[in-house]
Amino acid sequence: MLEKAKETLKLEAEAILAMASRLDESYVAAVELLFRCRGRVVVTGMGKSGLVATKLAATFSSTGTPALFLHPAEGNHGDVGMVTSEDVVLALSNSGETWELLSLLPVLKRLGPRLISLVGRPGSTLARESDVVLDVSVVREACPLGLAPTCSTTAALAMGDALAVSLLEKRGFDSEQFALFHPGGALGQRLLLRVADRMHTGEEIPMVGAQETMREALLEMTAKRLGVTGVHRGDGILVGIITDGDLRRHLERYPDLLTLRVGEVMTPNPKRIDAGALAVEAIRVMEESKISCLFVGARGEPPAGVIHLHDLLAAGLG
Numbered sequence: 497m498l499e500k501a502k503e504t505l506k507l508e509a510e511a512i513l514a515m516a517s518r519l520d521e522s523y524v525a526a527v528e529l530l531f532r533c534r535g536r537v538v539v540t541g542m543g544k545s546g547l548v549a550t551k552l553a554a555t556f557s558s559t560g561t562p563a564l565f566l567h568p569a570e571g572n573h574g575d576v577g578m579v580t581s582e583d584v585v586l587a588l589s590n591s592g593e594t595w596e597l598l599s600l601l602p603v604l605k606r607l608g609p610r611l612i613s614l615v616g617r618p619g620s621t622l623a624r625e626s627d628v629v630l631d632v633s634v635v636r637e638a639c640p641l642g643l644a645p646t647c648s649t650t651a652a653l654a655m656g657d658a659l660a661v662s663l664l665e666k667r668g669f670d671s672e673q674f675a676l677f678h679p680g681g682a683l684g685q686r687l688l689l690r691v692a693d694r695m696h697t698g699e700e701i702p703m704v705g706a707q708e709t710m711r712e713a714l715l716e717m718t719a720k721r722l723g724v725t726g727v728h729r730g731d732g733i734l735v736g737i738i739t740d741g742d743l744r745r746h747l748e749r750y751p752d753l754l755t756l757r758v759g760e761v762m763t764p765n766p767k768r769i770d771a772g773a774l775a776v777e778a779i780r781v782m783e784e785s786k787i788s789c790l791f792v793g794a795r796g797e798p799p800a801g802v803i804h805l806h807d808l809l810a811a812g813l814g
Contacts, residue, residue: 592620
């Protein structure tokens, strides 16, 4: 059983790699056609190809390319009316001779959308009638009978995903746009959460004056329990930062550390982040800078808040 499973995975992986090796200008033409589409991408396919087409329509839609699925059989009974001349039809058929798809071709020609086909037989009828043809042929199916679509559906799915990713990058589609299309569930919460939603504000912000002693800074850090305190010069404007790590490092150098002025010990110009920034961006900044806390707000102004890495991890981020 394990050997058969390994063989199946190997065959499907080889089918995808074989496709990658034969990509050519037809792929570029398909991406350009989809990118310039002023309507929607209408993805269609029958049977197992139809299930793949349904998934691809969802993937396109969630990554910035408006798309919908057209069932070929229903299309032959009125649903083809959803197609306009502004659309691009992406048709999936391993044989390229699927009757339900071929019967749609005359009306599609009249309606005027451009046609891209993902076919296993580049010389098929569907391929000949297409504006762009993408070869998704496979040497053999993983099914021992050679009947059940396995490698062929995997190849079509992978090619469709490649198109979606190429379009995503070409559009400059970013994580904030992705969040707008995924507002529900953990994924949406992760992407939509902003720094302002989790930051500490008001009296919760640890701050000491530059002329105060390190003893007072330690008391402020202990009271606010964030392992950090900001430093100001009497006007509330943030000019420096002291962390519990600074305390440990300086204790070795200065036996009288607690009597020193805060301004002598602080790290100047601490990193900051805007309150409207996505929380995942705050995590990225902290990880890259190897810090665990960020003050919030613009430079030259009193901080609007402070956010700690633990606040974001507690929200399910990271």
